[in-house]
Amino acid sequence: METITMSDVALIGIDLGKHSFHLHGQDKIGREVFRRKSSRQQMMRFFGNLPACTVVMEACAGSHFIARELMALGHQAKLISPQFVRPFVKSNKNDFVDAEAICEAASRSSMRFVTPRTEAQQTLSVLHRMRESLVRDRTKTANQMHGFLLEFGVSLPKGLAVMRRLPGVLSERPLPVRLSLLLQRLHAHFDYLDKQIRELDKEVAGQLASDDLGSRLLTIPCIGPITASLLAAEIGDGRQYGCSRDFAASVGLVPRQYSTGGKARLLGISKRGDKRLRQLLVQCARVYLQRLEHQRGALADWVRALRSRRHSNVVACALANKLARIAWSIAANHTQFEAGPDASAA
Incomplete structure (x- = not known):
């Protein structure tokens, strides 16, 4: 019987967990070499003593950090989207079967992998998610104040501007003292959330000022600091995408297909990737459509021609697809957006 040693390991699949990790190792021809369950510290010691090999995981919470740690140890770390691993799970599901399925999926020559993110990209992603959560909380607080006042016959205009000057509005209305005190506490919470959002906006603007790619993405019409910052974190250098359509598809802005029998059938956008x-x-595309009369250049001419024969919602999604492709081209080719010689300064 042939003896297989750890030096024969060529591919390792890891089923990630919070405290325990299940490893499945294979040699170059796909034979199982080992299976083991270990803690986080035991796993890192194991890989520190193991010859360089390829390690594959599902792209999920904590996977990018582990990928960076493994690459620092000399291994080649790859991430796979969970939806591409699921078809390779055999029969009954358990953690070791999942790890084996990851190895099986990674062995396919046509498999698509996720590029591990850097610390800076993950930190920027955290900033954006915090801001999004704060914006939701601020909107919820403003809607609460609107609803409470409406129950007492006070109808305020829409928007956040009136919420920022609410104390002056309350002083002009005959409201119960207890209600006024409660609304003041709610307004103080609104002011806190508003201040936090403004501070995060300043951080995003400061980050863009020192980021070459983010500054170049701002040259795209109707792309603001928040969108440019998030695009820069998502695209990186653009090398993980073969072409601009691949990036647009990863964001979910290309049509879904349900084609069979040689008949092509295109549906709505796939809505994959970063929601x-x-x-x-x-939203940037809709702003561009609202200001279309002020836009010039090839992009504006293309949008006008499309708008003349398609619904505005279809045009907005098509323009969003085009903006994603332009962003990838700017990142991959180290250029900036040029609308043309007759484009307006705005």
Whole structure:
């Protein structure tokens, strides 16, 4: 019987957990070499003593950090989207079967992998998620104040501006003293959230000032600091995408297909990838459509021609797709957006 040693390990699949990790190792021809369950510290000691090999994990919470740690130890770390691993799970599911399925998926030559993020990219992602959460809380607080006042016959205009000057509005209305005190506490919470959001906006603006890619992405029409910052974190150097369409597809801005029998059938956009980034790109596209009469250049001419024969929602999604492709081109080719010689300064 042939003896297999740890030096024969060529590929390792890891089923990630919070405290325990399940490893499945294979040699170059796909034979199982070992299976083991270990803690985080035991796993890192194991890889520190193991010859360089390829390590594959699902792209999930904590995977980017582990990938960076493994690459620092000399291993090649790869991440796979969980949806591509699921078809390779055999019969009954358990952690070791999942680790084996990860190895099986990684062995496919056509498999698509996720590029591990750097610390800076992950930190920027945390900033954006914090800001998004604060914005939701601020909107919820403002809606609460609107609803409470409406129950006492006070109808205020829409928008956050009136919320910022609420104390002056309350002083002009005959309201119960207890209600006024409660609304003041709620307004203090609103002011706190508003201040936190403004501080995070300043951090994003400061980060863009020192980021070459983010500054170049700001040259795209109707792309603001928040969208440019998130695009810069998502695209990186653009090398993980083969072309601009691949990036647009990763954001979920290309049509889904349900084609069979040689008949092509295109559906709505796939809505894959980063939901927040897709939402921002569509919002930027809608702003561009609102200011279309002020826009010049090839992009504006293309949008006008499309708008003449398609619904505005279809045009917005198509323009968002185009903006994503332009952003990838700027990142991959180290250029900036040029609308043309007759484009307006705005």
